[in-house]
Amino acid sequence: MTTLERLLAEHPFFKELDPRYIQLIAGCAQEVVFKAGEFIFREGDPSNKFWLIRSGKISLEIFAPGRGPIIIETLGEGDVMGWSWAVPPYRKQYDARALELTRALEFDAMCIRGKCDEEPKLGYELFKRFAQIIGQRLQATRLRLIDIYGSHS
Amino acid sequence: MAVTVKPQQIALAVSTDPMLPVPYRVLRVRRETSDTFTFEFGSVDGSRFPFAPGQFNMLYLFGVGEVPISISGDPERPEILVHTVRAVGTVTKSLCKLKPGDIIGVRGPFGSSWPVVEAAGDDIVIVAGGVGLAPLRPAIYHILNHRGEYGRVVLLYGARTPGDMLYKKELAEWRGRFDVQVEVTVDAAKPDEWRGNVGVVTTLIPRAHFDPHHVTALVCGPEIMMRFTILELQKRGLRDDQIYISMERNMKCAIGLCGHCQYGPNFICKDGPVFRFDTVKEIFGKREI
Numbered sequence: 001m002t003t004l005e006r007l008l009a010e011h012p013f014f015k016e017l018d019p020r021y022i023q024l025i026a027g028c029a030q031e032v033v034f035k036a037g038e039f040i041f042r043e044g045d046p047s048n049k050f051w052l053i054r055s056g057k058i059s060l061e062i063f064a065p066g067r068g069p070i071i072i073e074t075l076g077e078g079d080v081m082g083w084s085w086a087v088p089p090y091r092k093q094y095d096a097r098a099l100e101l102t103r104a105l106e107f108d109a110m111c112i113r114g115k116c117d118e119e120p121k122l123g124y125e126l127f128k129r130f131a132q133i134i135g136q137r138l139q140a141t142r143l144r145l146i147d148i149y150g151s152h153s
Numbered sequence: 154m155a156v157t158v159k160p161q162q163i164a165l166a167v168s169t170d171p172m173l174p175v176p177y178r179v180l181r182v183r184r185e186t187s188d189t190f191t192f193e194f195g196s197v198d199g200s201r202f203p204f205a206p207g208q209f210n211m212l213y214l215f216g217v218g219e220v221p222i223s224i225s226g227d228p229e230r231p232e233i234l235v236h237t238v239r240a241v242g243t244v245t246k247s248l249c250k251l252k253p254g255d256i257i258g259v260r261g262p263f264g265s266s267w268p269v270v271e272a273a274g275d276d277i278v279i280v281a282g283g284v285g286l287a288p289l290r291p292a293i294y295h296i297l298n299h300r301g302e303y304g305r306v307v308l309l310y311g312a313r314t315p316g317d318m319l320y321k322k323e324l325a326e327w328r329g330r331f332d333v334q335v336e337v338t339v340d341a342a343k344p345d346e347w348r349g350n351v352g353v354v355t356t357l358i359p360r361a362h363f364d365p366h367h368v369t370a371l372v373c374g375p376e377i378m379m380r381f382t383i384l385e386l387q388k389r390g391l392r393d394d395q396i397y398i399s400m401e402r403n404m405k406c407a408i409g410l411c412g413h414c415q416y417g418p419n420f421i422c423k424d425g426p427v428f429r430f431d432t433v434k435e436i437f438g439k440r441e442i
């Protein structure tokens with residue numbers, strides 16, 4: 001196993017993924033480091049990458065005219081960032097910025113799509129995992145909409 | 154010498170008649186948020202106020218009314234009685250206007266407590282939402298005062314905005330300790346006023362460092378927050394008997410007589426407010442209860 005394959009296998013997102021598939025997708029991944037304050041992408045950018053965060057912290061921000069930037073979510077160790085590469089119009093909907101030194105595994109989405117076309121079972125596995133992430137984010141968003149801390153303890 | 158108060162040793166501290174309020178004087182007031190204040194009280198006759206973490210008092214404001222409020226101070230400093238109150242209605246709004254020197258009536262302490270003695274030897278995960286940090290603070294003090302008796306200690310706290318957070322100075326102090334994992338999160342924030350987590354408190358649970366087989370979870374906040382917190386803890390592998398929650402209902406007598414606080418077969422004032430989750434799971438979250 002190469003170092004990259006080991007890092008992929010250790011990340012919670014790929015927990016129990018068949019080592020054959022790890023090997024296959026490792027060809028689409030590279031290790032990256034973002035400095036504190038660095039923008040990783042901006043709203044409207046083409047969505048052709050996603051990341052598995054190994055350490056550090058990233059904020060997702062929306063810029064509201066008259067109010068300035070608002071952090072809507074932070075992501076950290078063990079999280080996945082970016083799923084808009086999987087659905088049209090393949091554009092980033094937020095700004096993403098490293099809040100501290102952040103290490104991640106970066107994936108080339110075109111390359112991943114190619115592998116999924118070659119190996120549909122891998123595609124099914126990946127989309128199952130992304131569906132779970134999207135479901136969790138949706139649930140967290142709903143909880144915030146109903147203001148779970150309420151006006152009472 | 155430090156005083157360790159065990160729940161079973163607690164007697165009514167302020168009066169032999171549990172229906173009779175005893176006068177307490179406001180010593181200090183601290184503004185926590187725009188609508189929440191922490192009060193330090195001293196008894197008028199100089200007596201001490203032993204209690205167990207998680208218990209509550211009935212605070213009586215002459216001519217206005219009486220409300221149940223959790224004790225939020227350090228159980229090992231029984232000379233000062235501490236309460237944190239959020240102004241939501243008639244009585245709590247009047248309480249929040251108290252100034253040093255004002256007198257209120259106190260009945261208590263009442264109810265069950267967090268299992269801080271029984272949990273010795275375990276990891277501890279504390280999950281608080283909004284004002285729910287207040288009833289948990291005495292448990293946090295106890296655990297930190299006896300840090301060596303516990304394994305890993307994790308505090309996860311969620312508030313709507315940075316301005317809605319209680320006990321900011323203490324949170325910063327606890328964060329600075331190497332022997333406690335403190336994670337605080339808010340629903341949204343501006344980058345120039347907040348460097349911490351953004352997201353609901355439940356999103357912190359998958360990342361918290363504890364051993365799910367040897368952990369006791371203490372959870373307090375609005376019921377909906379507790380419901381989703383329990384689900385996340387269960388996903389981490391906790392059994393229902395490892396999870397404790399604190400419940401609220403309107404109260405009158407606080408001693409199990411009037412039935413005002415009935416919760417299924419329980420009275421929250423005497424069987425609760427702290428319940429082990431497996432003992433209430435059949436009724437927890439039910440609409441009609």
Ligand SMILES: Cc1cc2nc3c(=O)[nH]c(=O)nc-3n(C[C@H](O)[C@H](O)[C@H](O)COP(=O)(O)OP(=O)(O)OC[C@H]3O[C@@H](n4cnc5c(N)ncnc54)[C@H](O)[C@@H]3O)c2cc1C
Nearest residue numbers: 152220221222223237238239241242243244245401402426
């Ligand atoms: C065991 C226990 C411990 C508590 N600890 C604290 C504490 O540490 N700090 C604190 O600020 N509050 C605490 N509370 C809640 C507090 O008792 C209520 O906010 C208070 O009774 C409201 O009275 P009021 O006269 O100010 O409001 P009211 O005029 O009676 O009500 C105003 C509004 O608030 C709603 N309301 C009243 N009580 C509650 C409640 N318990 N939960 C949800 N909605 C309610 C009413 O339906 C109404 O809409 C606790 C409650 C219990 C049962």
Ligand code: FES
Nearest residue numbers: 405407411412422
């Ligand atoms: S408040 Fe009277 S029985 Fe609980």
